[in-house]
Amino acid sequence: MDTMALVSVAAAVSRSRSQLFPRLLLFRKRIVSGVQPTGAIHLGNYLGAIKTWIELQNSYDTLFFIVDLHAITLPYDTQQLSKATRNTAAIYLACGVDTSKASVFVQSHVRADVELMWLLSSATPIGWLNRMIQFKEKSRKAGDENVGVALLTYPVLMASDILLYQSDLVPVGEDQKQHLELTRELAERVNYLYGGRKWKKLGGRGGAIFKVPEPLIPPAGARVMSLTDGLSKMSKSAPSDQSRINLLDPKDVIANKIKRCKTDSFSGMEFDSPERPECNNLLSIYQLISGKTKEEVAQECQDMNWGTFKTLLTDALVDHLHPIQVRHEEIISDPAYLDGVLGEGATKAAAIADATLSNVYQAMGFLYR
Numbered sequence: 001m002d003t004m005a006l007v008s009v010a011a012a013v014s015r016s017r018s019q020l021f022p023r024l025l026l027f028r029k030r031i032v033s034g035v036q037p038t039g040a041i042h043l044g045n046y047l048g049a050i051k052t053w054i055e056l057q058n059s060y061d062t063l064f065f066i067v068d069l070h071a072i073t074l075p076y077d078t079q080q081l082s083k084a085t086r087n088t089a090a091i092y093l094a095c096g097v098d099t100s101k102a103s104v105f106v107q108s109h110v111r112a113d114v115e116l117m118w119l120l121s122s123a124t125p126i127g128w129l130n131r132m133i134q135f136k137e138k139s140r141k142a143g144d145e146n147v148g149v150a151l152l153t154y155p156v157l158m159a160s161d162i163l164l165y166q167s168d169l170v171p172v173g174e175d176q177k178q179h180l181e182l183t184r185e186l187a188e189r190v191n192y193l194y195g196g197r198k199w200k201k202l203g204g205r206g207g208a209i210f211k212v213p214e215p216l217i218p219p220a221g222a223r224v225m226s227l228t229d230g231l232s233k234m235s236k237s238a239p240s241d242q243s244r245i246n247l248l249d250p251k252d253v254i255a256n257k258i259k260r261c262k263t264d265s266f267s268g269m270e271f272d273s274p275e276r277p278e279c280n281n282l283l284s285i286y287q288l289i290s291g292k293t294k295e296e297v298a299q300e301c302q303d304m305n306w307g308t309f310k311t312l313l314t315d316a317l318v319d320h321l322h323p324i325q326v327r328h329e330e331i332i333s334d335p336a337y338l339d340g341v342l343g344e345g346a347t348k349a350a351a352i353a354d355a356t357l358s359n360v361y362q363a364m365g366f367l368y369r
């Protein structure tokens with residue numbers, strides 16, 4: 001075969017691939033996930049969510065958003081919200097979220113989300129919301145004056161986030177399982193109340209309005225605990241910054257936090273001892289950051305004292321986070337690039353969202369606009 005023929009065969013293969021690829025994407029299961037811009041993104045957000053997305057984006061149709069509407073359910077700083085939103089988006093990208101595979105956008109940039117939430121609210125029995133453990137816990141901590149209605153209705157917005165994009169799977173940690181169960185019940189209820197033949201009689205396509213999403217349980221060990229208390233989750237809202245490693249913490253801050261973190265008086269290092277939650281937590285962090293197996297880490301660290309292990313962990317953290325920090329700095333100093341990514345992501349997400357929303361309006365009997 002001559003060169004020209006080879007070139008045209010290659011071009012034909014490439015054309016048919018590009019024609020096939022969008023269709024293949026259609027058959028991929030869809031995953032939606034996000035982080036609230038409520039503070040500095042920490043190691044728990046990274047190991048429990050963002051790092052797992054990097055794998056997921058290769059096999060699923062993925063939408064990763066910055067859930068800014070959720071960030072206002074408790075008192076917040078208006079001067080910080082947009083900055084934290086940009087920063088969170090830049091962190092997604094710096095950690096390896098690839099915009100050729102995943103859509104990255106800001107929750108509030110897709111207006112259909114809050115609109116759907118209102119429609120869903122009318123189908124949500126208030127008793128379902130009163131049952132939510134996170135509402136009970138957060139409202140008790142915040143005190144009556146600081147508890148807005150949004151804290152109670154937050155799970156309806158979360159349901160809207162998921163159902164709007166017809167998600168197949170939702171990665172959920174232990175604390176979000178109850179909210180996903182509510183989302184599933186709500187999808188089934190709306191499908192029953194307004195879908196099927198009733199919708200068809202209104203001129204719609206009939207059948208289910210929403211996909212009922214399934215939970216995607218993260219791998220064991222992805223729950224990162226506080227550095228000052230191995231029994232509490234590492235969290236953005238914990239008052240002490242010493243309790244967490246933030247993704248953008250400089251080297252000396254990381255070293256200082258690890259140096260001062262809570263330890264115990266046992267000798268050697270071991271996983272899974274009920275009497276040693278801090279030891280288990282720090283070994284698990286080391287395992288996740290180093291990419292080694294649990295057995296490899298157990299063997300490597302079993303005879304170490306706390307001092308030696310802390311040096312090892314600090315070095316591993318600094319080495320792992322340094323490239324992310326460099327990339328974050330590049331992205332955050334290029335606002336046009338970041339705006340472009342978020343604009344494109346919102347456009348793609350809105351196309352899916354608008355289709356779902358107009359189906360819901362139609363099925364609920366609204367006058368067609």
Ligand code: AQP
Nearest residue numbers: 035036038044045048049173222223224234235236237
């Ligand atoms: N400690 C953690 N270990 C593992 N995963 C965690 N996630 C959060 N903390 C840990 C996961 O991060 C994702 C986004 O969380 P979020 O921002 O929506 O809120 P959150 O779960 O409430 O996280 P924080 O940091 O504790 O925030 P505040 O203090 O504002 O409530 C989720 O996938 C979550 O599982």
